[in-house]
Structures are given as C-alpha cells and as structure tokens.
Amino acid sequence: MDWLDEELKQALARKEPGADFDARVRRKLVRTTPRWLAAAAAVIVIAGGGALYRRHQGEQAKEQVMLAVRLTGAKLNRVQVHVQALGERQ
Amino acid sequence: MKIAVLGCALAAALFAQQFKFNLDHLAPKASEKVDLSLSADLLHFAANFLDTGDPDEAKVKKLVGGLQGIYVKSFEFKKEGQYTKGDLDQIRNQLKAPEWQRMMGFESSEDRETVEVWVRSENGKMTGLALLATEATSLTVANIVGSIELSSLSELGGHLGIPKLKKK
Numbered sequence: 316m317d318w319l320d321e322e323l324k325q326a327l328a329r330k331e332p333g334a335d336f337d338a339r340v341r342r343k344l345v346r347t348t349p350r351w352l353a354a355a356a357a358v359i360v361i362a363g364g365g366a367l368y369r370r371h372q373g374e375q376a377k378e379q380v381m382l383a384v385r386l387t388g389a390k391l392n393r394v395q396v397h398v399q400a401l402g403e404r405q
Numbered sequence: 406m407k408i409a410v411l412g413c414a415l416a417a418a419l420f421a422q423q424f425k426f427n428l429d430h431l432a433p434k435a436s437e438k439v440d441l442s443l444s445a446d447l448l449h450f451a452a453n454f455l456d457t458g459d460p461d462e463a464k465v466k467k468l469v470g471g472l473q474g475i476y477v478k479s480f481e482f483k484k485e486g487q488y489t490k491g492d493l494d495q496i497r498n499q500l501k502a503p504e505w506q507r508m509m510g511f512e513s514s515e516d517r518e519t520v521e522v523w524v525r526s527e528n529g530k531m532t533g534l535a536l537l538a539t540e541a542t543s544l545t546v547a548n549i550v551g552s553i554e555l556s557s558l559s560e561l562g563g564h565l566g567i568p569k570l571k572k573k
Binding site for chain 1 (some may be wrong): 433439441443447448450451452454455461462465468469477479509510511513518520522528536537545547549
C-alpha cells in the first residue's frame with residue numbers, strides 16, 4: 316500500500332497558489348456581482364413592466380366597458396323616456 | 406374528454422355574440438365608428454379596474470357582473486342615406502321568435518329617430534338583449550349577452566351622461 320500512501324501524500328501536499336491567484340479571484344468576484352445584479356434588475360424591470368402593461372390593458376378594457384354601457388344605456392334610456400312620456404299623456 | 410370539449414364549445418357558443426351585425430361595409434363611409442367586442446373574460450378583467458368608490462363605475466361594475474359579453478357597433482355619417490333598410494332588415498330577420506321577443510321600440514318622425522329593443526330568453530330566463538338604433542346620420546347595433554337587469558341600466562340614469570328618468 317506504499318504506492319497509495321505516496322499518491323495521497325502527493326495529492327494532498329500543500330501547494331502554493333500561483334502569483335496571480337489572488338488577482339484572478341478578485342477579478343472573478345468583480346465580474347460575478349454585476350452579472351447577478353444585472354439579472355436581478357432585469358427581472359424587476361420585466362416584472363414591473365408586465366404589471367404596468369397589465370394595468371394599461373385593464374384601464375383600456377375599463378374604458379371600453381364604460382363606452383359600451385354609455386352607448387347602449389343612452390339608447391335604452393331614449394326608449395324609456397318615450398314610453399314614460401306616452402304613459403304620462405294617457 | 407369529448408364530452409368536456411363539446412361542453413366547452415357549447416358554453417363558448419352560448420356566451421358568444423347572439424346575432425351577426427354584418428355591417429362592416431359601412432365602416433369606410435362612416436366619419437366616426439365604434440366597434441366593441443367585449444367577451445366575458447374581458448368584462449371580468451375590466452371589472453377589476455372599476456372603482457367601487459366612484460358612483461358611475463360602481464353601477465357599471467354591478468351591471469357587468471352578470472354579463473357574458475357586450476358587442477356594439479356604432480357609425481356616425483357626415484351625410485344621410487349611408488345605410489339602407491336592407492342593412493336593418495338583415496339584423497331584424499335574425500331576431501326571431503321563439504328565442505327573441507321585440508320588447509319595445511319607438512319611432513320619432515320629427516327627429517327621424519328609431520330605437521328597437523329585443524330580449525332573448527331561454528327557459529323563462531333572460532339571456533340577452535339586442536338594440537337597434539337609427540338616426541338620419543347614425544346607426545347603432547348592440548348585443549348584450551347574459552342576464553341583464555334592465556332596472557340596473559335605468560339606475561344609470563343621471564350617470565354617464567344618460568338623463569335620469571323622472572319617477573311618477
């Protein structure tokens with residue numbers, strides 16, 4: 316089993332990091348953080364935009380309903396006014 | 406599965422527009438036009454945005470609660486004679502008994518204005534309303550699908566620019 320001990324010793328032996336190890340880690344951190352932030356910001360913007368768009372659609376639908384009720388209500392009211400006037404005359 | 410699909414199709418057919426307007430050929434002649442097709446989904450979606458704190462919107466919200474659709478086509482013309490009797494008759498011909506009953510109508514020769522109202526009922530329950538209104542230079546057709554309380558509509562008197570009916 317000596318060969319295994321040797322292999323393990325070599326594998327687990329302390330190794331000094333390369334000269335640029337620290338710089339590489341820092342670079343990676345700097346690069347990773349803005350990406351994460353950008354993704355989060357994108358999610359917020361998309362979700363916010365979606366909510367705004369939905370609200371806009373809702374307001375448009377509301378205006379259409381109000382217009383439809385206004386048009387039909389006005390015409391029905393014309394008939395009712397006429398019928399009522401006839402009733403009052405009789 | 407087939408029964409479910411058929412059921413959905415039947416439900417969709419029941420809640421869809423109940424007669425055809427066939428008035429698209431008038432659109433190019435009109436100076437102003439309104440074309441509204443509000444399905445049940447759209448009505449319920451819109452209802453979420455109606456403010457119950459506002460008297461007008463509260464009444465409309467109550468009114469549309471029982472509806473499955475509102476379909477309106479309205480045309481304003483710059484000159485007379487832009488629509489024909491045939492345009493009106495092809496609508497009237499679809500509104501036949503036993504489903505449709507002409508409920509009321511009036512004709513003013515002075516104002517050259519007519520308004521006709523039909524109601525659709527199934528199993529003794531009102532399921533729709535048709536409205537055909539004409540003036541010399543305008544034409545409005547509407548189909549309100551669903552259980553509509555005419556009293557709710559008259560409650561709109563004094564609101565939305567509709568004159569309030571006097572009560573005796």
